[in-house]
Structures are given as C-alpha cells and as structure tokens.
Amino acid sequence: MPVTSTAGAAVARATRFNPRVLAAGAAFVVPLLILLALNLRRDPHAVRSPLIGRPAPAFSLAPVGGGAQVSLETLRGRPAVINFWATWCVPCLEEHAALRAAARHQRDVQFLGIVYEDEEARTQAFLQNRSSSYPSLMDPEGRTAIAYGVFGVPETFFIDAGGRIVEKYVGPLDARAIAALVARARDGAP
Amino acid sequence: MNRITFTLLGLFALPQALMAEGARAPDLPASNIAAPRGPPLSGAELDARTQHVGALLRCPVCQGLSVADSPATMARNMKAEVREKLAKGYDQEQILAHFERSYGEFVRLEPPVRGVNWLVWLGPLAALLAGGTLVAFALRRPPRDATPPALEERVIAASTPGLPSRDTLPGDPRLAAAVRRARSLAYGWPHGVPPKHPAAAP
Numbered sequence: 001m002p003v004t005s006t007a008g009a010a011v012a013r014a015t016r017f018n019p020r021v022l023a024a025g026a027a028f029v030v031p032l033l034i035l036l037a038l039n040l041r042r043d044p045h046a047v048r049s050p051l052i053g054r055p056a057p058a059f060s061l062a063p064v065g066g067g068a069q070v071s072l073e074t075l076r077g078r079p080a081v082i083n084f085w086a087t088w089c090v091p092c093l094e095e096h097a098a099l100r101a102a103a104r105h106q107r108d109v110q111f112l113g114i115v116y117e118d119e120e121a122r123t124q125a126f127l128q129n130r131s132s133s134y135p136s137l138m139d140p141e142g143r144t145a146i147a148y149g150v151f152g153v154p155e156t157f158f159i160d161a162g163g164r165i166v167e168k169y170v171g172p173l174d175a176r177a178i179a180a181l182v183a184r185a186r187d188g189a190p
Numbered sequence: 191m192n193r194i195t196f197t198l199l200g201l202f203a204l205p206q207a208l209m210a211e212g213a214r215a216p217d218l219p220a221s222n223i224a225a226p227r228g229p230p231l232s233g234a235e236l237d238a239r240t241q242h243v244g245a246l247l248r249c250p251v252c253q254g255l256s257v258a259d260s261p262a263t264m265a266r267n268m269k270a271e272v273r274e275k276l277a278k279g280y281d282q283e284q285i286l287a288h289f290e291r292s293y294g295e296f297v298r299l300e301p302p303v304r305g306v307n308w309l310v311w312l313g314p315l316a317a318l319l320a321g322g323t324l325v326a327f328a329l330r331r332p333p334r335d336a337t338p339p340a341l342e343e344r345v346i347a348a349s350t351p352g353l354p355s356r357d358t359l360p361g362d363p364r365l366a367a368a369v370r371r372a373r374s375l376a377y378g379w380p381h382g383v384p385p386k387h388p389a390a391a392p
Contacts, residue, residue, distance in 0.1 A: 003257045024290070024324065028317075044296070045250070045296075047294045047296045048294070049294070050290070050291065050292070050293075050294040051292065053292075057292070069288055083269070117263050117264070140262065141267050141270060142264055142267035142272075143267070143271065145267075146264070146267060146271060146289070146292060147292055148292060149250070149292035149293040149294070151251060151293075151344075152251060
C-alpha cells in the first residue's frame with residue numbers, strides 16, 4: 001500500500017545509522033564478543049589444580065578390606081602415584097591394567113588407589129577379580145578427595161619423594177603417560 | 191563523544207591487561223587452616239551458618255550448583271566438612287580459603303574482589319555510568335537542525351493524503367476480516383460495518 005511505504009521511508013530516513021553511536025556501541029560489543037568467542041569452548045571445570053607444586057594434602061586411610069592405616073607420611077622418601085577411582089567408573093577400569101603393570105615394574109614408586117564414592121564390598125570384589133599390585137584405600141566421607149580437589153574420577157596425582165605434587169592427570173592413563181609422569185615425579189625429588 | 195568512546199575502550203582494555211597478568215589466587219599457606227578465629231557454633235545457629243557458607247561454595251561435580259543446593263554425594267560431604275569446621279569455630283573466610291586451596295578460586299560462587307574480578311563487581315556499575323553519561327549527553331544536546339521537520343510531522347505529512355476512510359478495507363481477505371473485527375470491537379459496529387448515516391455514528 002502506498003500509504004505505508006511512504007511512512008516507512010520517513011522512519012527509515014530518520015533512524016539511519018549515526019557512525020559515532022555505532023563506534024561507541026562497537027567499542028562495547030566487540031570486546032565482549034571476542035571474550036565470548038575465546039571462552040565459548042572452554043570447560044569451566046578444567047581449572048588447573050592449585051595444588052601442583054605444593055605439598056600433597058595429608059591423609060591416613062584404611063585399606064579396602066581392613067588393615068593398618070596408610071598415611072602420606074609413610075610414603076615420604078620415594079615418589080608416589082595416587083589414583084582416585086571407583087568401580088562404577090568405566091575409564092578407571094580401562095586404566096587399571098596399565099597402573100597395575102606400572103606398579104609391578106616400578107618398585108621404587110609407591111602406587112596407591114583411593115576409592116571415590118564407592119562401597120567397600122564392591123571394591124573388594126573387584127580387586128579380587130582383577131587383582132591389583134598396589135593397595136587401595138577407603139575414603140569414607142570423601143575428605144581426601146575434597147582435600148585433593150577431585151572433580152571426578154579418574155584423577156591421578158604424581159608426587160615426588162619430598163611429598164610435593166608434581167602433576168595432576170585427569171582422565172584414564174595409559175602406560176606411556178604413566179612412564180612420563182613418574183619420570184617427572186622422580187626428577188622432582190629435592 | 192570521542193571522549194566517551196575512549197572511556198569505553200579503556201573500560202575493556204583494563205580487564206584484559208589484568209587478565210594477561212593472570213588471575214591467580216594469592217599464595218595461600220600450604221599448611222592446613224590455622225587456629226579457629228570465631229566462637230564454636232552449635233544448634234540452630236550452626237545449621238544456619240552451614241547453609242550460608244554452603245551457598246557460597248560451588249559443588250565441584252555439578253553444573254553451577256552450590257554445595258547447599260546440591261544433593262550430590264560430594265556436595266553432602268563438603269557440607270558435612272563445613273559444618274564440622276563451623277562447630278570448631280572456624281569462620282566463613284577460613285573455610286572458603288580451605289576449599290580454595292584444593293579447588294582454586296573456582297570453588298567460590300562469589301568471586302573475591304581482587305585482580306580481574308574487580309570487573310565482575312564494578313563492571314555493571316561502570317557500564318551503567320557510561321550509559322547514563324551517553325543518555326545525558328544525548329538529551330542535553332540541542333536538536334540537530336531546525337530545517338528538517340520532526341519525525342512525527344513527517345510521518346503525518348506523508349500519511350495524511352492517503353489516510354483510509356472508515357469503510358476502506360485492505361485487499362487481503364484475512365487482513366480485511368481482522369480490520370472488521372477490530373472495528374466491531376472498538377466502535378461497536380456490527381460485523382465492523384460502519385452505520386449508513388454518518389450522523390448516527392458514535
């Protein structure tokens with residue numbers, strides 16, 4: 001209709017872009033868009049552990065199936081690998097064989113499992129079925145997992161002979177990753 | 191206007207400079223938390239404080255939930271630890287710092303006012319001020335030019351000659367039906383048809 005088109009043209013003329021307003025708006029919006037684009041694909045949970053380079057949090061926990069408590073202090077003097085795991089966690093089961101083999105071959109390194117939110121009976125049955133070459137400890141109220149800043153399982157901490165955390169590995173480990181990180185834990189010794 | 195543009199640009203350059211420096215938390219003592227700073231709590235006060243501090247902690251295994259709100263086992267464990275520490279007399283900041291040592295600043299749902307976090311606290315205020323300044327400038331400036339008529343005048347001038355009469359209907363049948371319905375509702379004309387004698391019209 002002719003009426004509408006004339007009115008529309010008048011409106012369009014009146015609201016045509018003012019370059020200075022446009023520049024001011026772009027100064028606001030463009031940096032925000034850049035920030036958004038840079039961080040859109042970042043996992044907010046993928047934060048670098050503040051514990052790396054610091055002394056490993058102390059613990060004293062009973063092994064699965066009972067027995068004498070194992071504490072961090074008893075590990076002092078040699079590198080340690082602490083693996084948080086659970087029987088309900090499929091990637092943990094995948095890495096179990098690699099950890100078991102590494103613990104068998106590297107006798108100077110203490111490997112330890114810490115059970116994360118799992119039942120003792122199920123864990124014990126699993127360990128009997130699959131066999132293990134290193135102890136797993138029960139963490140009844142999850143205090144140790146919290147102290148180590150665990151977000152999920154599997155997560156593995158590599159600790160040097162001085163008790164300092166050298167690296168934290170998130171996700172299932174394979175033989176090569178274990179070898180590389182254990183080497184770093186050995187070098188980290190004071 | 192240029193000054194405002196520069197201010198706005200500066201507003202964004204600042205946080206990026208801070209971010210380059212790194213938003214690492216200040217060095218926290220490696221040892222466990224020191225002596226309790228507050229009085230030991232119990233009863234209803236302990237419950238209330240546990241809820242309050244739990245609401246300030248992020249549940250690490252959840253998506254954007256606080257420890258107080260999450261039913262996850264880890265959140266319940268953390269809440270139990272908060273409660274235990276409050277009962278011993280540790281204060282809120284000591285407890286938050288304790289969890290921050292393990293999980294980093296991520297665990298705090300309320301970002302502490304330091305480093306790049308200043309932006310979170312002051313950014314909205316700065317944006318409001320900047321916007322207000324822009325609006326104030328725009329309002330104080332005299333009308334751009336006297337010669338072109340105001341927008342409304344132009345719109346009216348453009349549309350008056352062709353203003354439809356009261357029984358004009360658009361060509362599109364659906365639109366025409368809608369106009370009739372609107373007329374019947376607005377003027378009380380049956381079926382939207384105007385009365386024959388203009389004198390009788392409302």
